[in-house]
Amino acid sequence: MSAPTPGRGVRGRDDGALSGGSVVVRLADVSLRYGRTLAVDAVSLDVPAGLMVGLIGPDGVGKSSLLSLIAGARAIQQGEVIALGADMGRRSSRERVMPRIAYMPQGLGKNLYPTLSVRENLEFFGRLFGHGRAERDRRIADLTRATGLAPFVDRPAGKLSGGMKQKLGLCCALIHDPDLLILDEPTTGVDPLSRRQFWDLIARLRIERPEMSVIVATAYMDEAATFDWLVAMHAGRVLATGTPTALLERTRAPTLERAFIALLPDAVQAAHREVIIPPRNDGDGLAIEAEGLTKRFGAFTAVDHVSLAIERGEIFGFLGSNGCGKTTTMKMLTGLLPPSEGWARLFGQEIDPHNLATRRRVGYMSQAFSLYTELTVRQNLELHARLYAVPEREIGGRVAEMLDRFDLGDTSDALPEALPLGHRQRLSLAVAMIHKPEMLILDEPTSGVDPIARDGFWQLLADLSRTDRVTIFISTHFMNEAERCDRISLMHAGRVLVSDAPDAIVEARGAASLEDAFIAYLEEAVAEGAVEEAAAEAPGALEDAAHEPVAASAGWRRIFDPRRMLSYSRREALELRRDPVRLTLALLGSLILLFVMGYGISLDVEDLTVAVLDRDDTTLSRDYAQNVTGSRYFVETPALTSYAELDRRMREGELSVAIELPPGFARDLSRGRPVEVGAWIDGAMPTRAETVLSYVGGMHATWLTRKAAEIGQSGALAAPASVETRFRYNPDVKSLVAMVPAVIAILLMMIPAMLAALSVVREKELGSIVNFYVTPTTRFEFLLGKQIPYVAISMLSFVILVIAAVTVFEVPLKGSIPALFAGALVYCFAATGIGLVISTFTRSQIAAIFGSAILTTLPAISFSGLIDPVSSLQGFGRVVGEIYPTTYFLTISRGTFSKALGFADLGASFLALTIAVPVLLVITAALLKKQER
């Protein structure tokens, strides 16, 4: 790591307002609101530099909001935030300082890309900060060795355990040698062994780079006790700051956890009670029994012969690192997953996924927050009560009881997303309890919940177990929670290592604490299975060689750096490559559609049904009828006998046209009296009727000419002039020749637009958009970078389509091939551009899919000249057609395919198409926010 150079740290920078010199972050009167909720309430704070600073406090007190404001991920609403001497409220200074800040958001692997490997994730971030190849490789080698990730560089991030994900997240944050490292609850949901390794790693890093400041939000008070300086927060305000010792002294508390509680306002303190779990009465029969329970996913054994026996009313704890099989075991116990081997019984009954009666006796709370975010707290409770068949008249009372018992009364009409995590967990539990189950299965219910809320939660569990005799099966990472269980099981790599009462485990191991005993068991298990992941290679120290200084983006590169853009392209392309189904759908799908639509859409109106109502029935009338029915366009159906029949059959859609020959047709004709032949046409489908009309008219004229010639009156009937019609470009008037180039244009709009439409909104929905917020990436780099791989794949698909058109459909490509390809390239940019516009203004992927379909099909199919030329359209459709890119590419496609045209002839279309690309890009950039609001 680079040696501290003068002027590199906070000291001596002249672009900021700082004078003190030892402050890394200064907050002045900072407030933040989400709708009506005040998350941060006029906070003023100076954070000293070069220290390990901890933000402690319950959930929803504004820790995460504060961190995201400091990191520049969220727009400042009120107040001033100065980080590393730069005003984070001003765009220019924020952009300048961004490369020196690293931010790791809350949530396991939230800023990682699950389908990309460890190395690819790191390379992506390396490129964003402009590292060359050699530099990148060296940094990645360093970081992965230091974190013990080196043996797993080729593993997809999504397949890493929770602890490893967080280590990778840390590596990604550290790749550019930040001066300020911001970590938001980095160890939440991580097992004790990984947690210990994580902090060891941070400690080593700080020895290497003492000038680096670290700000951490954490829910673990034992962790916070080791930090240099703490900020205790409550209800959006700062309660106290100082070193841990100072806080302990001030409150005269033995532990930080107590000290924090003592710092709280009296009213909140009063609500806190020590958790008391009365002893349990024995012998009440078994609630859960499992024998040899095994689950395999392909070659991978997630759960390996687990046997359990849990008594009624027992609190049974389940501990283990992430990915060790806890969740899978729980899913088998609830009947959600069928076991591959072994059996499990609930209340003496074998678990049968189809037996709904046992499910009513169980309440389940899953690890991921899985309530309906679109329903309010009350609606969630009511829905679950109804689904669990709580009698309708009891629901009101039951919901009120739950709101009261779980202290949710004030928030009953709020949406879960607006609630702090601790409240949400309580709601989850309330939902799991609404039907008064005899057993609760809780999968890490307290991850990320603050100490007071956790204690309150445990008191609820204790009451349920001891008073209501509910069996509780709970998985957790917190040792103090594990200690409260009647019995616990340690699980690792799908197997149960030990299963006993907590005290007995500590004793058997001769360890000082349950945590030490647990780590000892884990290390033993890891050593046994040397091939297994965790720390297979002892983490090495960071190499001391000085890194090249981060290539500073200066001048134009700060506004647009091709390397950052390509880094996004590369990542998007990798994700696409990892999803072969999507790739195949994009390429093969368009080919299939070309076939289906090329052959299927036929503008040749043929095989029309016709019937004759011949009320004359003479040789002449039959001759006239024959002239019509014998045509290749018509299919004759049985003759009509009456008007009633004509009416009925036409109404039934059986007839497209009926020819009516009047009585006396032959006689009148021979006497030269005027005769009227009737053509009844079904006008329900106007285009078809139109064509029928012209067919019948033509046949009528032909018949007349023929008759005139027969009776020697040709002179009288011969037209004084004739019209010679030349069908140009498509002399045989073949549908295929007209349709195939047009279908290509439509496909090249819809599929690229759909591909691009999900790219931004998906990152928004899944959280990785934060990387865009906190890295120096600009909007245009981000958008163009995303666009390029989709344009590339669309061009590949275009080549396939053109080859199919020329070879399979035998549509001649007469004009300039370079012009066609150039047009397609610009068009693909426009199509993906439309997708990106949709992707930035929608908030959900569903809306993006629907929007993309609605905003591309109608304009491309109806308003762009596929069937009717744009110049004949009117109204709104005409306006859309005039500006829609498909119109112009359709001209280029048909022009080059059928009309033998080149660049020179298609200048106007190229111009219109080319203008669309930057216009779309600017619209998207205007819609895209560089910070969360």
Added chain:
Amino acid sequence: MRLANVLHLGIKELRSLGRDRTMVILIVYAFTLAIYAAASAEPESLNRAPIAIVDEDRSALSQRIVDAFYPPYFVPPKLIDQNAMDARMDAGLDTFALDIPPDFQSDVLAGRQPAIQLNVDATRMSQAFTGSSYINEIVTEEVAEFVNHHRNGTDIPVELVSRIRFNPELEKAWFGSVMELINNVTLLAIVLTGAALIREREHGTIEHLLVMPVTPAEIMTSKIWAMGLVVLVATTFTLFVIVRGLLQVPLSGSIPLFLGGAALDIVATTALGILLGTVARSMPQFGLLFVLVLLPLQMLSGASTPYESMPQLVQLVMLAAPNTHFVMLAQAVLFRDAGIGVVWPQLVAMTVIGAVLFALALSRFRKSIGTMA
């Protein structure tokens, strides 16, 4: 299956949809402005066809012919010279170019039967055909009248009188609005159920449902009724307010029968949406799969080109699509005033297709539960 569960889960679906404001706006757009625009943009059979004329004769007769082309059938003709003709057609500015040769009038009067050349851009299939026959007719008529004026000609003894039924003026908005409505019904029904299923899976809420005393059939049925109801309400609204109200399409047939058909079609397409939702593993995959299914459904159902003119194989395959039958039913009921006696085969077909799709979707949904968790 417990009906109460189906009811409550369905209400949940409706509430979820209501919270996604962008989605609601898009639905409103799709069922109002989009339909109106699609219907009103479509020209009457031949409307404002772009035509250019090269008049090399510059006689009274040639002027008479030029004057015969006027809106709404044609745009006022552009008078150009021969050199410009090819370039303009190449650029796609004109669909038709009429070349009146020198001495045309004198040749006609002398009975030398001269020919006028009509160039047609045949890549514009729809206009090319009807347009050229119109032009042919207009030119012949103008010449005949001109000649009759100069000498007394004979009458054509047999006249063809066409009587167009159900839509005498052949107004395309009538057909276009209803067909666009059907297209959007298909689109929305598939997205709402299919994407909603994947969203529940991506957010983990489906797993939560599955541990409750709720069966997959209940989950599926609830999605179908709730989303189907949204689509049906939107359809009814559009039919009355946009199609009948704004576009003034006289809907002659039984509207309850049409809506009954719509309900059957919606059940089948929502089930299709769920089926696609169980096939796709992620939202981006679903998006592409959706395009792959939607385009043929929309283009080949008979809503844009006549069903009977399609290749036999395509016709056969499209019989498996519920909306093909719905298109047939809609035409028969709304325009030809057909009753249940006429459209019962379509009703039966949609019921069968719906049942098959529902069964398929349910079996896949059940199977995929194991892999979802």
